[in-house]
Amino acid sequence: MDARALLRDKAARTEAAMRAYADAWNAPEPLGDAVRYSLFAGGKRLRPALALGACEIVCGDDAPAMPAACALEMIHTYSLIHDDLPAMDDDALRRGQPTCHVKFGEATAILAGDALLTMAFDALADTGSMEAVREVARAAGIAGMVGGQQMDLSAEGKALGIDGLQAIHRAKTGALIRCAVRVGAMLGGATPEALAALTAYGEHIGLAFQIADDVLDVAGDEAAIGKPVGSDAKSDKSTYPALLGLDRSRELAQETVDAALEALSAFGPEADAFRALARYIVEREH
């Protein structure tokens, strides 16, 4: 099972579904342009792949999770637009292209983020599952992703321990990744046991993803990730390599992936795609 092929397939289908949503939005310009610019700027589409993959594991079909997959990517995209703003991380480039506020101005970028977050819940309504609406609202909300961004901002320039760093990541990026797996599983009709196992998988790969990102930021090739290498270190942010060293960080990423694989032990070949995805997270180069 090739993780890249899996991601490519789920990404292509998610993008087609998101295109259908965006085409129906009737947005005033330049807001519609700004939203499409950021939503269709590429990216791994990891959260959709997790939602669709989890649904497929439990019911053999990923279609019930497609509206949620689109919603999760809209929410991820809004968070990138707002995080890049001058008042936040002040990033001019994202995946090698001008960020939304550089291209469309700050006001429209704020509104593009607001619009994507709002329309994500319109898409979620298409799941017909109030459980999905609630799960996503909490994961993206004040004790989840948004709270994690605040914790990250508050921690800048402060010496963090490994526990503090993990608490930030658990909220800022972990909550939505975990949620993607859970919502996909729920929409596939997962048993409580399958939901618990997939939730554990989601928690482990969320953490592994962040450690691997930090390692890539230090060790990666600037061109491959599209932003200056070491940019997190320069802005005084705590990272795994800064706290644990590069070798121990790589080890921890591998241990976390092993724990993710262990969480899938009750599943058969239907979970092979998720096994490949977990391995891919620490093996990828961008």
Add this chain to the structure above:
Amino acid sequence: MDARALLRDKAARTEAAMRAYADAWNAPEPLGDAVRYSLFAGGKRLRPALALGACEIVCGDDAPAMPAACALEMIHTYSLIHDDLPAMDDDALRRGQPTCHVKFGEATAILAGDALLTMAFDALADTGSMEAVREVARAAGIAGMVGGQQMDLSAEGKALGIDGLQAIHRAKTGALIRCAVRVGAMLGGATPEALAALTAYGEHIGLAFQIADDVLDVAGDEAAIGKPVGSDAKSDKSTYPALLGLDRSRELAQETVDAALEALSAFGPEADAFRALARYIVEREH
């Protein structure tokens, strides 16, 4: 029926319910402080009053609409926080107090808005109605409130006709006011006829409210509304008095209130509170 007493009663109960939501949010600081600062800064709580009132008209009880009433006020509050940002209207005062970004900084204000918008959908999930989730997402979204804010920004410094002005207001403020009435009615189990009548009421008072606001901005007393009189005119925004003159604007507000009252003609005394509210909109002084 006293509209002020009605607003006061619904506002007090909505604030108690919002307090219970906020107490359960487990927000990192200063994000929790920022959210509470803006959410409990007063205000008429017009949208909750409309949602609760519509529900009460159709079923004699406003309790089924309370989660939606809270959600609508969270969304209204988020929109004020983001509209006040330096990149948007750049307002330092709101209801006579420092705006959220002046008090907590721009980054936390952006996140406070994001958090309120997200948690509104968690509250909406408590209605158990996917129709309510969808209705609010669309009214607040890219073809509704957020789109209206973009239209308003794009129109700054341009000469607008009355149709252009109304199109902006219909999206920017009208959509959420109309939605408040509709969602309340839906949650009360309105018949299609009652829903259509209340929708028309909501559209008319949304428009009347905006005309009256523009009139107050020209004619009102600075202390009473808490922002400099004429601030819209100064920033080159089109207003009803600028386009139609003050007298014709007052007349149009009254005609629009009359249309709102006409929309209620099939209801009996159970709609007296809404009749009083419509009259209050043009009679209020702040």
